[in-house]
Amino acid sequence: MANFLKTWRVELKRALTGSPDAVPAWVPKLAEGEDAGYFQPGSATWAVHGSMATIVAGIRALLMQALHPGALAGVYDHSDFREDPLGRLARTIQWIFTVTYGSTHDAKSASDRVLRIHERVNGRFIDGHGVERGYSANDPELLRWIHIAFTDAFLSTHRVWGRAIPGGPDAYVREWVRAGTLMGVNDAPTSEAEMRRMLDKWYDDGDLKFDARVAEVVAFLRRPPLHPTLMPGYRVLFAAAVATLEPKYRDMLGLQKARLGRIPLPVATATKAVLGIVHLALSRVGPSELAARSRLQRLGLLER
Numbered sequence: 001m002a003n004f005l006k007t008w009r010v011e012l013k014r015a016l017t018g019s020p021d022a023v024p025a026w027v028p029k030l031a032e033g034e035d036a037g038y039f040q041p042g043s044a045t046w047a048v049h050g051s052m053a054t055i056v057a058g059i060r061a062l063l064m065q066a067l068h069p070g071a072l073a074g075v076y077d078h079s080d081f082r083e084d085p086l087g088r089l090a091r092t093i094q095w096i097f098t099v100t101y102g103s104t105h106d107a108k109s110a111s112d113r114v115l116r117i118h119e120r121v122n123g124r125f126i127d128g129h130g131v132e133r134g135y136s137a138n139d140p141e142l143l144r145w146i147h148i149a150f151t152d153a154f155l156s157t158h159r160v161w162g163r164a165i166p167g168g169p170d171a172y173v174r175e176w177v178r179a180g181t182l183m184g185v186n187d188a189p190t191s192e193a194e195m196r197r198m199l200d201k202w203y204d205d206g207d208l209k210f211d212a213r214v215a216e217v218v219a220f221l222r223r224p225p226l227h228p229t230l231m232p233g234y235r236v237l238f239a240a241a242v243a244t245l246e247p248k249y250r251d252m253l254g255l256q257k258a259r260l261g262r263i264p265l266p267v268a269t270a271t272k273a274v275l276g277i278v279h280l281a282l283s284r285v286g287p288s289e290l291a292a293r294s295r296l297q298r299l300g301l302l303e304r
Helices: 002-017 044-049 054-065 069-078 085-101 104-118 140-161 169-175 177-182 192-204 212-222 228-244 247-252 267-281 287-298
Strands: 122-126 132-136
Touching: 002 085, 002 228, 002 267, 044 085, 044 140, 044 169, 054 069, 054 140, 054 212, 054 228, 054 267, 069 122, 069 132, 069 140, 069 212, 085 104, 085 177, 085 287, 104 177, 140 169, 140 177, 140 192, 140 228, 140 267, 169 177, 169 192, 228 267
Parallel strands: none
Antiparallel strands: 122 132
């Protein structure tokens, strides 16, 4: 049992950070910088992104993002998600936490680095109306879809497994507009209601679709190549992500809430238990937040 737990903890860290036994090199650098950054302690963003519910949110966001054929084409044609899914996850986490906890310089640099990579991501796709179109990963419309799918996922999962958000859900949506702006997003929503209207418009206009590519991504997310010790917990988290989807998107993806015959399984309770175990295995306060607090203390912006 001791060896199992040791292996599980090592593989958990590897899955979330890309590093099995040490804090990634970019994390201590968050203590550097000469300003408070875009978000600080007490912000809605720190509250949401400091929650273990972000693990479920990541799965949910990927499921939603796959429904836009232009966004999916960029990932499908140019990403190495099949060969190195954990590497892609680690890079995404690095960007999120750098923007959340880093200085404004570091947040801008991390976003600019992603945008430069996006410059090479372009091609052709068939949209939801059967028309062939060109795509670019830096297309403001595709960036807005990614931004909103992300924001919706983090807010929806936090509502179930997180604590109260300072200022409420609207504060998180409004604050995270800054991240969208750094990534070239135009007209990002500033309230939860506006975000829902934008999502509904994509759906109602027929811009989203399910096809063989989406089915492949869903199958991959259902059974990713994780270490065997992580799979039981991951299955619970995947079921949790599916349960938080609006029924119309769940139906589009061909997914259903977890059941045993006709009996719904207690996914919310099981997920709370899994996230609690993960929380115990990791630091109670994440290393990125600790690094940010160190920077704020050095600058005299936070009491020790």
